[in-house]
Amino acid sequence: MQLSATSQYAIRILVYMAGQKDSQSINAAELAETLLIPYKFLAKIMTSLVKVGLVESIRGKEGGYKLKKKASDIMVGDILDAFHDSIKDEQCILGIGFCNGICKCALHDQWMEPKLLLQKMFRESSLEDIAGRGCKR
Amino acid sequence: MQLSATSQYAIRILVYMAGQKDSQSINAAELAETLLIPYKFLAKIMTSLVKVGLVESIRGKEGGYKLKKKASDIMVGDILDAFHDSIKDEQCILGIGFCNGICKCALHDQWMEPKLLLQKMFRESSLEDIAGRGCKR
DNA sequence: TTTATATACTACTTAAAGGTAGAATTAAAG
């Protein structure tokens, strides 16, 4: 019961980028080193983030990556969506999921609460919120 | 962000067993068929549940499986523990987890809430609670 | 005591996640 390593990495990467001065690009080597993420794996993740439109890439010498939107406009949920790791409304804790409403088991209502809290957290937490305070790692 | 297939299967199996008449054993073939779980995979899961002491097995003709404790004494958390799928206290949503207390990020407190709810749900929901009402699948 | 029927064990296969290697591509700077 946890986020995939890829999602966790992606969030940490983007949070770190949000904490840097704007309009300045950061390259993959620096990200990999500071965040302790395998360089090649990070590069692969970055390409996904570019494809999904969260990050802008600048190739060639002096290149690197930049956020494509304001840190306050990128939500954790957007990142999870990119790696199919977000929580869908229909998601059932037991992997059945089609007994909604009618004939529900005792877990149904209890799962509703934390599910909604998680969805809300993912939907409403921006990179700015996270980068703004606390440890950046 | 979901339980493993193995954990989900295990819960569904035990809930179904809890819904049956007591002191009557159920065999793997019946479980696999009614719960739509691959027979051989189910058999493997059952062996784990026996080893961890949640289920008793009766070998040979007329054999099968029986719960080793009362349905009200088997908690969902016990099952998740058996497959290393439960949520640890230190578990951090970003996979870092050692900035507890000091220097916490904006997700820390927000993650706390659903985490505690989930832990509570897993700890306090018994098979009896789930099997008692709703669809048995 | 044999037979049928059940679980248990060992080993393999498949699919997905996580991770690595190297060459191709791009673009600034000398």
Next chain:
DNA sequence: CTTTAATTCTACCTTTAAGTAGTATATAAA
């Protein structure tokens, strides 16, 4: 124009989860 530093692409490797196959073992019943 060449060098150099960066991303991107393609392909592969490794590990773990999920699923399968076959055989050994146990036991109630015929």
